Amino acid sequence: MMKMDFDIQNIFITKHTDYKGFKIRFRINQQQYILLVGKTSEIFPLSLIHSFNEREKCKPCNKLVFPSNISQQVCPFLFNRKRELLAYFQENCAELFPE
Numbered sequence: 001m002m003k004m005d006f007d008i009q010n011i012f013i014t015k016h017t018d019y020k021g022f023k024i025r026f027r028i029n030q031q032q033y034i035l036l037v038g039k040t041s042e043i044f045p046l047s048l049i050h051s052f053n054e055r056e057k058c059k060p061c062n063k064l065v066f067p068s069n070i071s072q073q074v075c076p077f078l079f080n081r082k083r084e085l086l087a088y089f090q091e092n093c094a095e096l097f098p099e
């Protein structure tokens, strides 16, 4: 089984409402992120953003992040690992992807 070098928790996957694809919400160190995924014949990662409720520093990338209702900021650290993260979700929680 594929492992990441950080703990991923609270994984919740919904269909994206604006385009064909998914929104994968998850937490690392109690901080929430969203991996945006597109779907054609296969699925592929598009972006990775912070989804914080209040202004705080992101532990993985060290950036000061604003609440997600104010801005959508990419997490550069996790963005660089978006393919690895998507592979992790596909391998470990395939049953969470909606039809």
Ligand SMILES: [Zn+2]
Binding pocket: 050, 058, 059, 060, 061, 062, 063, 074, 075, 076, 077, 078
């Ligand atoms: Zn970050």
